[in-house]
Structures are given as C-alpha cells and as structure tokens.
Amino acid sequence: MLTIKTAARTALAKSVSALYTAASLPHRAGTASPAKTPATFLPVLRFAACSDIHLSGDPDSAEAQRFAAMLETVYAYAAQQAYTGFDALLVAGDMTNCGGEEEYDVFNAVLKAHLRPETQLLVVTGNHEYIRYRKVDASQGSRVFARKMQRAEDLHAVINGYHFIGCSYSEDGRTFKAKLPWLAAELKKAAAESGGKPVFSFQHPAPWATIYGSADWGDADVPRMLRKCPQTINFSGHSHYPINDPRSIWQGGYTALGCGTLSYFETELDCFAGNFPYETKQAAQFYVVEADAQGNVRIRAYDLITSQWFNLEYYLPAPAGKRQDYLYRLQKQRDPAPVFPPETQIHTETDAEGHTLLVFTGAKDAFAVDSYKGTVLRGGVPVQSFNFSGKYMYLFEPDVYTADLGLLAPGNYTVTIHAMNCYAKLSKPLVFRFQVRADRKKGS
Numbered sequence: 494m495l496t497i498k499t500a501a502r503t504a505l506a507k508s509v510s511a512l513y514t515a516a517s518l519p520h521r522a523g524t525a526s527p528a529k530t531p532a533t534f535l536p537v538l539r540f541a542a543c544s545d546i547h548l549s550g551d552p553d554s555a556e557a558q559r560f561a562a563m564l565e566t567v568y569a570y571a572a573q574q575a576y577t578g579f580d581a582l583l584v585a586g587d588m589t590n591c592g593g594e595e596e597y598d599v600f601n602a603v604l605k606a607h608l609r610p611e612t613q614l615l616v617v618t619g620n621h622e623y624i625r626y627r628k629v630d631a632s633q634g635s636r637v638f639a640r641k642m643q644r645a646e647d648l649h650a651v652i653n654g655y656h657f658i659g660c661s662y663s664e665d666g667r668t669f670k671a672k673l674p675w676l677a678a679e680l681k682k683a684a685a686e687s688g689g690k691p692v693f694s695f696q697h698p699a700p701w702a703t704i705y706g707s708a709d710w711g712d713a714d715v716p717r718m719l720r721k722c723p724q725t726i727n728f729s730g731h732s733h734y735p736i737n738d739p740r741s742i743w744q745g746g747y748t749a750l751g752c753g754t755l756s757y758f759e760t761e762l763d764c765f766a767g768n769f770p771y772e773t774k775q776a777a778q779f780y781v782v783e784a785d786a787q788g789n790v791r792i793r794a795y796d797l798i799t800s801q802w803f804n805l806e807y808y809l810p811a812p813a814g815k816r817q818d819y820l821y822r823l824q825k826q827r828d829p830a831p832v833f834p835p836e837t838q839i840h841t842e843t844d845a846e847g848h849t850l851l852v853f854t855g856a857k858d859a860f861a862v863d864s865y866k867g868t869v870l871r872g873g874v875p876v877q878s879f880n881f882s883g884k885y886m887y888l889f890e891p892d893v894y895t896a897d898l899g900l901l902a903p904g905n906y907t908v909t910i911h912a913m914n915c916y917a918k919l920s921k922p923l924v925f926r927f928q929v930r931a932d933r934k935k936g937s
C-alpha cells in the first residue's frame with residue numbers, strides 16, 4: 494500500500510510556495526446563496542457544542558488539555574463581545590474512552606477548574622460510556638454516568654428562552670428504542686412552547702442519512718422523531734468526521750450538524766487510504782452557537798489546534814426551519830469541480846530507500862478537496878494507483894502532498910491525478926511525466 498508522508502516534515506515541502514488551505518479559499522457564490530449574518534445581530538444566548546472528547550484517566554492528556562482550552566477560549570471570546578454570556582456547554586457524548594470512573598474524574602476535574610457557575614452543563618452518553626460494561630451488562634454504563642455526573646442521563650432544559658433536549662442511549666448503549674417516546678414527547682412540548690424559535694436537540698450519533706458520517710455511523714430511529722419538530726437544530730458526534738466539511742451541516746425536515754471531535758479524526762470507512770487520516774490525532778474542533786431574541790441563530794466553528802476560527806459561518810434566520818439554505822442539493826450546486834491552478838507544482842524525488850516520491854501542491858475548491866486519486870502508467874499500462882484524503886481539516890498544514898510510489902523499475906512514466914470535492918465532482922486531470930533512471934541516486 495502507498496504511504497502518504499506529512500509534507501510539513503520535509504524540507505522539500507517547506508520550499509514549495511504555492512500553498513492553499515481551506516480557510517484561505519474564497520467561497521464561490523452558488524445557487525441560492527445562504528443567508529448572511531446581519532451586522533445588527535445581537536445574541537441573547539451563547540453556547541459551545543462539542544463531542545467525542547475521549548478522556549482517558551490521564552489528567553495531562555492532550556484531550557484533557559484541549560477540553561480545558563476550549564472552555565477558556567469560549568470565555569475569552571465571549572468577554573470581547575457585546576453579549577458576554579457563555580450560557581451552556583453541550584457535550585454530545587463520548588466524554589470518556591470506556592466509561593471508566595477515573596475518566597469521569599478527569600472530565601469533572603476539568604469542569605471544576607474551567608467551567609464557571611454561569612455556564613450550564615448539558616451532557617449525554619455516547620457509546621464509549623458503555624464500553625467497559627458491555628460484555629456483562631451495558632446498563633452499568635448508565636448508572637456510572639448518573640453517579641459520576643450527578644444528573645439524569647436525559648435532559649430538557651430551557652436557557653434564556655431556548656429549549657435544549659439531550660437524549661442518551663438506551664441502557665443497551667447502542668440504540669434509542671427505549672427513549673423514543675420520551676424524545677418525541679419532549680420535542681413536541683418544546684415545539685409548542687418555543688414560539689417558532691429553534692429547539693436545540695442533541696444525541697451521540699447523527700440522524701441517519703443527513704450529515705457527513707451519518708451513513709456510516711448514524712442512528713435510524715432518531716430522525717423519525719426529529720422530523721416531527723422542523724425547528725430543531727440537532728447536534729451529534731460519534732463519527733469524528735471533520736466539522737469544516739461542507740457536508741457537516743444538513744437541512745431537510747430539520748437542521749443537523751456534526752460536532753467533530755477533540756480527540757482524533759475519522760473519514761470514510763471505504764476510503765482506500767483507511768478510515769483514519771494520516772494526522773488523525775491533530776483534531777480539536779467545536780462550535781460556538783449564538784441566538785438572538787427573535788430566534789435567529791449564528792453557528793461558527795473553531796479549530797483549537799491552530800487557535801483560529803474556521804472559515805465558515807452558518808446563519809439560520811427566524812422563523813426556525815422555514816428557510817433551508819443547507820439542503821444537500823444546494824450545497825452541491827455551490828461547489829463546482831476542483832481546479833489545479835496554473836501555478837500548481839509537481840515533481841519527483843528519490844528517498845533514502847530508493848523509493849520514488851511524487852510531490853504536488855493541492856487543487857482549489859469552493860469548499861474543500863475531499864481526496865486525490867492518482868494513476869501511474871508505464872508504457873500505457875497502469876502500475877500504481879493512490880487515493881488519499883485532502884488536508885482541509887488541518888489548518889496547520891501546507892496543502893502539499895507526497896505519495897510514495899515505491900521502488901519503480903527504470904523507465905518512463907506518466908501520472909494522472911484527479912482532485913475530488915465533497916460532492917464527488919472531479920477536477921480535470923493533472924498530468925505529469927517523469928523518468929526513473931537506472932543510475933538514480935538515493936536521497937536525491
């Protein structure tokens with residue numbers, strides 16, 4: 494299998510000047526452009542939404558540090574705004590790795606040190622809260638959650654006039670079947686009392702067939718309940734798929750967003766390069782959600798790895814659920830095929846083992862390049878192929894790719910590379926011809 498090397502680690506990559514990141518790309522106007530946040534937008538509610546922290550029992554782990562940094566980041570941001578509140582912290586499950594008591598201790602220690610009394614904690618279980626107990630009795634996971642968190646596992650809270658509904662797994666730690674009547678009743682009650690404002694709901698897995706990752710990791714029962722409450726804005730985790738992927742927001746009968754992770758990324762299960770991208774642990778993403786007195790909502794996403802906002806902002810105008818700017822069909826129309834710009838750079842070199850390395854700068858896209866697919870031919874016969882993820886989730890990385898083509902026999906080769914965006918649109922091919930010499934020098 495081909496391996497992809499981190500370009501940032503190579504002096505060669507550092508010398509490449511044509512660099513692009515998802516954050517720096519212009520957002521091309523498409524059909525039915527989304528609503529924009531008006532300058533007069535003044536929140537009366539602010540909360541952070543995150544998921545999949547995956548704390549171990551180590552209080553000094555990267556995840557514990559990221560969780561603490563997230564809270565401090567939101568307080569620092571809020572202090573600079575006209576509305577200074579940080580009213581709630583929403584955690585959509587998988588706070589822990591296994592549901593261990595020592596892992597909850599770390600979660601609670603971070604909360605004690607960094608969560609201020611004015612911020613309400615809204616938390617539900619994820620599948621990992623049951624993992625340690627499943628082989629004997631998964632319901633033990635629910636009891637440990639209740640004891641360590643000192644709260645019920647499901648919640649319906651009203652904060653600054655907005656309803657929040659959080660639903661944990663049933664005691665099997667895998668389904669919501671025992672919770673569906675409760676969820677339906679609470680959604681109905683919230684819708685009746687909300688006055689047309691959004692109802693914020695959350696559970697660990699995404700509603701199936703909505704956002705990115707939901708086809709692989711979603712739950713099929715939850716969406717039947719959510720469809721009965723069109724004004725709900727639903728948050729979920731579980732997939733660990735990147736938050737700044739344009740497919741991580743979805744609208745249909747309601748609105749759904751994926752919360753990403755503070756621990757490690759995953760991508761498609763059927764991706765040739767594997768479902769863990771190469772820098773999988775460089776992941777720490779969350780949302781800041783704000784709502785005004787009229788029911789307008791602004792959602793922004795933050796990258797803790799590089800301490801900056803992602804270049805995305807969703808404004809969902811009142812009345813909730815009426816205007817649907819983020820239908821899959823519209824997002825797809827807004828995203829033409831990626832383009833390899835004229836300044837694209839590509840070359841080969843030979844590493845210390847004599848492998849041929851193909852190095853190229855990334856393509857441009859309105860949202861993000863999902864992946865690159867390449868074929869290497871010799872005498873018109875395919876001898877190699879590669880397929881690997883784009884780097885749009887890594888704001889710290891130059892957009893440069895290195896494919897290890899292995900020990901190629903001497904000869905003349907042609908490589909053809911296509912960039913594919915998040916809606917499966919392929920770029921025109923980038924074609925490059927190179928020669929492997931019999932007397933090639935290793936490390937050149």
Ligand SMILES: [Fe+2]
Pocket residue numbers: 545547587619621731732733
């Ligand atoms: Fe998880």
